[in-house]
Amino acid sequence: MNVMQSSPGKETSATRECYQTLRKMILTGALPPGKKLKIEELRNLLQSGASPVREALSLLTSDMLVERLDQRGFRAAPVSKANFEEILMLRCDLEDKALRASLARVDADWEDRLVLSHHHMTRAQRSDPDAFEAAHKTFHMTLIGNANLPMLERYCGQLYDLNIRYRYLAADGPRYGERSIAAEHEGIMTAALAHDAAMASKLLIEHYRRTGEYFIAQMDV
Amino acid sequence: MNVMQSSPGKETSATRECYQTLRKMILTGALPPGKKLKIEELRNLLQSGASPVREALSLLTSDMLVERLDQRGFRAAPVSKANFEEILMLRCDLEDKALRASLARVDADWEDRLVLSHHHMTRAQRSDPDAFEAAHKTFHMTLIGNANLPMLERYCGQLYDLNIRYRYLAADGPRYGERSIAAEHEGIMTAALAHDAAMASKLLIEHYRRTGEYFIAQMDV
DNA sequence: ATGTCAAATAATATCGATATTTTTGGAGAG
């Protein structure tokens, strides 16, 4: 057993550090869409060498958060109404499929995890917006995570992130439309626990469409 | 103007070179599934520095052809029956959607491109297997490429490549089941040109399922 | 024999420096 280091919590590699920081900055809009991502700038910002920065940027292209221009470096992925509409459409399609597959394999353990993730989300609601964000994603991923379809889950996770990027850009922060979000989550969970796939899927997709149309309307302004 | 180099056709960056070579080697099985991808080895093989190799490997994780293990380097993505079944399922779902969206926007220009890509594919059939592979992908991508849904196209392209990887692994080469592939392609094209989305989609999915089930059967052996 | 630990080895991850390429800025011709 090895204490490793006096400074606590430094377990991760420089590349991973860069990856996570850049990811969050792009998702929240700190690095705005289309922005040129210059290595030297990021090197300073992240206090790191050029190699980890480049590698992190390469990894972020997987998530469609960064674009690579052949010999002209990287830039934050652009946004557009059409892009958002495609994300929304794909989410509705893929999450429907994933949720049904997940519900086709219900067991007590999964139900426990779902209830717990929902509880954690509601508890985080008032305290820390950042913690709520994390818990919210966990809830949605748990919902579709019982399908044992790793690629489908990966796609859904990607699309989830791309979607909340638009939310941050639209709202300049994590605050919600503040409508009946909590009730909608509750309804989805209840239907899932009742093993009513049709109802759960219907509610889930309505949940997405409703927030989606709100953003689309905002983008017309 | 600068001659740059006596060896002709060297327009591309080292990273792109590595990316494309590694990609082809993984797709064709020259780098078998699960194989540890050591930087030093690849550096030798590709006659390149470590940086382009690492960057190429990072980019290949986007395509789900390479896995990154936290501080233990890279390896070629493993394969499994479950993985193939998921790919097949996702393809059927996504290509159905893409084909219908593509057909919803038919125009003369797209019909021309489709006919041409089909012609190039049939012409390449007997000559060069490598050229046929490329033409075959172009045909399928043209089919779904009129939808103006870039993310969906990207997913379909990814899944196409993952699928032909299994074909190479199963057949140890690009040779087909040699059944009525050509007739199937013709049928799909005809239905598409007749703007019959339901028929085109049905034929396309049957086309995928048929070859898919052939591979699945082989994997049981 | 068998399991454990530490040194030796091998591989990855990272840095700093350099070569290459793109972009910028401005002088001169039409």
Add this chain to the structure above:
DNA sequence: CTCTCCAAAAATATCGATATTATTTGACAT
């Protein structure tokens, strides 16, 4: 005034070397 072209500047891409981390090997005790 506008366009073209070339030199200067900036940025990217790449290399070679080093620091870190994982893996193997073999001695030692049980």
